[in-house]
Amino acid sequence: MKAIEKLNYNDLSFFAGIDTIDAKWFIWEKLNLKDKTEKGYPKVNLTDEIKVSDYNFSIRSNSNLDGKSQFEYLFKYYSTITDKQKLRFFAESKVFTKALCFTGSHSILNKILERSAYRKLQERWLLDNCFCKKVYSKKTIAFIIKNEWAENYLLSNGVRIEDIDRNCKELKAA
Numbered sequence: 001m002k003a004i005e006k007l008n009y010n011d012l013s014f015f016a017g018i019d020t021i022d023a024k025w026f027i028w029e030k031l032n033l034k035d036k037t038e039k040g041y042p043k044v045n046l047t048d049e050i051k052v053s054d055y056n057f058s059i060r061s062n063s064n065l066d067g068k069s070q071f072e073y074l075f076k077y078y079s080t081i082t083d084k085q086k087l088r089f090f091a092e093s094k095v096f097t098k099a100l101c102f103t104g105s106h107s108i109l110n111k112i113l114e115r116s117a118y119r120k121l122q123e124r125w126l127l128d129n130c131f132c133k134k135v136y137s138k139k140t141i142a143f144i145i146k147n148e149w150a151e152n153y154l155l156s157n158g159v160r161i162e163d164i165d166r167n168c169k170e171l172k173a174a
Contacts, residue, residue: 004075004108006049011108015071016055030054079112087117091124126150130159136167144168 007015012023021041027033028042030050035043057071065073110118122143129140136144144150144164151164 004111005052007052007108008046008049009044010046012050012055014108015074016057026055075112079114087120091121123153126153127157130154131157141168
């Protein structure tokens with residue numbers, strides 16, 4: 001089991017099941033930050049992190065989970081995804097794939113998921129965003145350019161090279 005010791009506001013929001021603004025307020029208060037935005041919201045960066053132990057993750061439930069740590073439960077749950085049906089369910093979930101943020105580095109799920117499961121989710125996400133699409137999103141194009149295996153994977157799954165080239169040529173030239 002990989003050790004996760006610190007959480008940014010996105011991570012806290014995910015594991016605690018709270019809105020990101022609530023997570024920002026919690027971190028802002030915990031770290032004694034002073035800056036606020038023009039609208040009066042806490043100014044918290046992704047690099048501002050708290051210790052996992054700084055937040056009470058105790059589950060309140062009338063089940064056998066009562067009193068256990070929600071963080072540990074979710075960590076174990078996501079770090080052991082190997083079942084094909086679960087992978088398919090998560091790959092098709094917009095909320096989950098958005099939380100993964102395949103094109104960014106500030107996602108705790110990137111650290112938790114097993115590499116093979118993570119790769120399968122990336123492949124499914126990529127195919128869903130390219131197959132039968134005339135225009136790819138900027139994130140999809142960035143992902144294809146960043147990952148050498150992506151173009152070959154798409155080609156082997158029936159995506160036309162012309163579609164990939166047409167969508168990616170502007171960013172490849174930059």
